[in-house]
Amino acid sequence: FAENTKPANEKGIYVGLNANPIHAISMNVYYDHFIFPWLKYQVNAPSSGNDYMAQINYTPSKKFDTYIRFRRRDKFKNYNVENQIDYIAPTQQTNSRFNILYQITKSIKLQNRVEVIQYKNQKGETENGYVAYQDLICKKPGNKTSLHIRYAIFDTESYDSRIYTYENDVPGSYSIPSYYYKGTRVYLMLNYSITRKIEIWVRSSQTFYSNKNSISAGALTEI
Numbered sequence: 390f391a392e393n394t395k396p397a398n399e400k401g402i403y404v405g406l407n408a409n410p411i412h413a414i415s416m417n418v419y420y421d422h423f424i425f426p427w428l429k430y431q432v433n434a435p436s437s438g439n440d441y442m443a444q445i446n447y448t449p450s451k452k453f454d455t456y457i458r459f460r461r462r463d464k465f466k467n468y469n470v471e472n473q474i475d476y477i478a479p480t481q482q483t484n485s486r487f488n489i490l491y492q493i494t495k496s497i498k499l500q501n502r503v504e505v506i507q508y509k510n511q512k513g514e515t516e517n518g519y520v521a522y523q524d525l526i527c528k529k530p531g532n533k534t535s536l537h538i539r540y541a542i543f544d545t546e547s548y549d550s551r552i553y554t555y556e557n558d559v560p561g562s563y564s565i566p567s568y569y570y571k572g573t574r575v576y577l578m579l580n581y582s583i584t585r586k587i588e589i590w591v592r593s594s595q596t597f598y599s600n601k602n603s604i605s606a607g608a609l610t611e612i
Contacts, residue, residue, distance in 0.1 A: 392423045392438070393430075400424050417444045434477050436465035452492035460484045466511045478511035484552070496532075500524035508550040518545025520552045520568045533582040540575050543568035559590040572598040 391399055401423035408416045421440040428434060444458040461484075465477040486504040493499055501523055508516045522541035537557050545551060551569035557578055558564045568574065576594030583589065598604065604612050 392421075392440075398425055398427050398429055400426070413447060413449045415446045415448070417446070418442065431467050432465055432477055433467055433475050434465075436477055438462065438464040453490070455487075455489040458484070458486040458488075460486075468511050480511050481509040483507045496527055496529040498524075498526040498528075500526070502554075504552055504554075506545065506550050506552050510549060516546040516550040518550040518552060518569070519543065520554060522554070522574075535580045537578045538576075540573070541568065542573050544571045545569045556594070559592050564594075566596075570598055570604075571600040572596060 390396065390403075392401075393399065401421065403419065403421045405419035406417070410416065419440075419442050422437070423440070424435075424437040425432065426435055429436070440460070440462045442458065442460040444456055446454065446456040448454045462482045464480050464482075466480050467475050468478045469475065484504060484506050486502065488500070488502045490498065490500045501521075503519065503521045505519045506517065508518075510516070520541060520543040522539055525538045526536070528535040539556065541554070543552065545568065548567075548569050551567040553565050553567050556564040556566065556576060559578070566574070574594070574596045576592065578590070578592040580591075581589045
């Protein structure tokens with residue numbers, strides 16, 4: 390339970406609320422205030438920040454679920470001015486998401502998501518971006534085979550305005566890639582149950598960039 394990867398150099402307060410005002414509608418909100426008493430990665434001074442989130446779900450039946458989410462995060466980051474004393478400056482990130490999941494038949498389920506991001510860096514420059522994807526999940530009751538396919542398009546101005554999205558993966562592994570720059574991504578995962586104790590999983594994914602000829606930096610890691 391921490392803002393960073395490890396629960397260290399941090400204190401704060403988190404308040405959340407989950408309410409069901411009427412049938413089929415639920416609301417989730419939280420406020421997180423965090424303080425870093427000492428220096429941290431890319432922040433060369435003590436700092437603090439805030440994280441707000443509000444989400445409304447509409448679930449009239451087991452076959453249909455949709456929600457709208459708004460989230461804003463305020464943090465500090467090094468200004469990075471060459472040949473000057475490095476000081477920290479505020480950054481702001483706002484994410485808006487619409488997600489819908491619906492059962493077409495007993496065997497086919499579809500999920501759509503659109504997420505928009507606006508990022509204001511420590512220099513006051515604003516970046517925008519979005520991710521949109523379509524999921525197809527096929528699982529027939531009593532059938533030994535299941536299939537999960539996703540096709541996504543994305544367009545962000547840089548790595549700073551990246552958008553993270555969870556992807557289904559094989560047992561013992563997980564995938565939460567960040568979408569940035571401009572392009573498309575597709576993945577396919579197939580599961581076959583040979584017996585109750587033996588299963589075969591196959592997964593393949595690929596990202597295509599339409600505005601880049603290479604990614605990563607350096608001769609050893611460049612793609």
